[in-house]
Amino acid sequence: MRRNHSRLHCLSFDVEEHFQVSAFASPMRRRHWDQFESRVEQNTYKILHLLERRGIKATFFVLGWVAERHPRLVKEIASLGHEIASHGYSHELITAQTPALFREDVRRAKGILEDLVGASVTGYRAPTFTITPETEWALPILVEEGYVYDSSIFPVIHDSYGFRGANPWCHQLNTTSGPLWEVPPSTIQLAGIRIPIAGGGYFRLFPYPVLRWMLRQVEAQGHPLVVYLHPWELDPHQPRMNGPLLSRFRHYVNLQRTEERLARLIEDFSFAPVREVIEPVRRNFQKHRALAAKRQEIRRAASIGAPIASADSRLRGV
Numbered sequence: 001m002r003r004n005h006s007r008l009h010c011l012s013f014d015v016e017e018h019f020q021v022s023a024f025a026s027p028m029r030r031r032h033w034d035q036f037e038s039r040v041e042q043n044t045y046k047i048l049h050l051l052e053r054r055g056i057k058a059t060f061f062v063l064g065w066v067a068e069r070h071p072r073l074v075k076e077i078a079s080l081g082h083e084i085a086s087h088g089y090s091h092e093l094i095t096a097q098t099p100a101l102f103r104e105d106v107r108r109a110k111g112i113l114e115d116l117v118g119a120s121v122t123g124y125r126a127p128t129f130t131i132t133p134e135t136e137w138a139l140p141i142l143v144e145e146g147y148v149y150d151s152s153i154f155p156v157i158h159d160s161y162g163f164r165g166a167n168p169w170c171h172q173l174n175t176t177s178g179p180l181w182e183v184p185p186s187t188i189q190l191a192g193i194r195i196p197i198a199g200g201g202y203f204r205l206f207p208y209p210v211l212r213w214m215l216r217q218v219e220a221q222g223h224p225l226v227v228y229l230h231p232w233e234l235d236p237h238q239p240r241m242n243g244p245l246l247s248r249f250r251h252y253v254n255l256q257r258t259e260e261r262l263a264r265l266i267e268d269f270s271f272a273p274v275r276e277v278i279e280p281v282r283r284n285f286q287k288h289r290a291l292a293a294k295r296q297e298i299r300r301a302a303s304i305g306a307p308i309a310s311a312d313s314r315l316r317g318v
Ligand SMILES: [Zn+2]
Pocket: 014, 016, 021, 087, 091, 126, 127, 128
């Protein structure tokens, strides 16, 4: 039976094929995507069954390329009550895109997904978290294209992504085109180094009690966890690909552990889709901002001796 925890955390899955991961990417492999064996449906269904047994809803960042080829899968995910969000269309790293190509990519993916599920798609996660200091230009484009939140900034140091020193908690970014909520994957500061703990190879590497202890540390600080996994991580029998040794280690380490580990995780913590988890954070933020504005108005009115009723009435009910 599921334990009753009051704090809700974000559970998310990047829905892509095992042969689309950036660590093994090459122009040659991309040209042959349609010829590889597709395993994304069977792997995603493993996740859906696991979540269904425990009545848990999550966010699925679906790649537009996958959605075009597996429309029934996307509709099925949405009909089970999960959130459909966008992983872009082509899985091209943003660091390798121009602003114009990026806009086209995120617009195309959003259109495909919204046509399939008949609802607005408001969340985005970049391929391999490639919103970095060099690609910050992508953030206002997301706002202009109708996205409400982004989950692409990883506040760590890594060889192919990462945004050192970025705010590691859910927060509002003020882009030149308006506000955007940022939902970074969970990290923990240990011995002065911020390390990722809530997804990918890191999630599979640590012994589970160690992982749980680290996640509890983040939870104790009052922040929602942001966990991310991929359907191919529940597929220990996927065909092996050639690539650099480090990439092969990260991709294949402990794949046989993922399914059981995910089952334990959803027993030990309470999860919900990203949009649902960030809603109270957004409301709280707006409340604090309104209170700060009110205090500032009162201070200004007091300093010039003007009545403060107008400030009060304007902010009442916020
Ligand atoms: Zn991806």
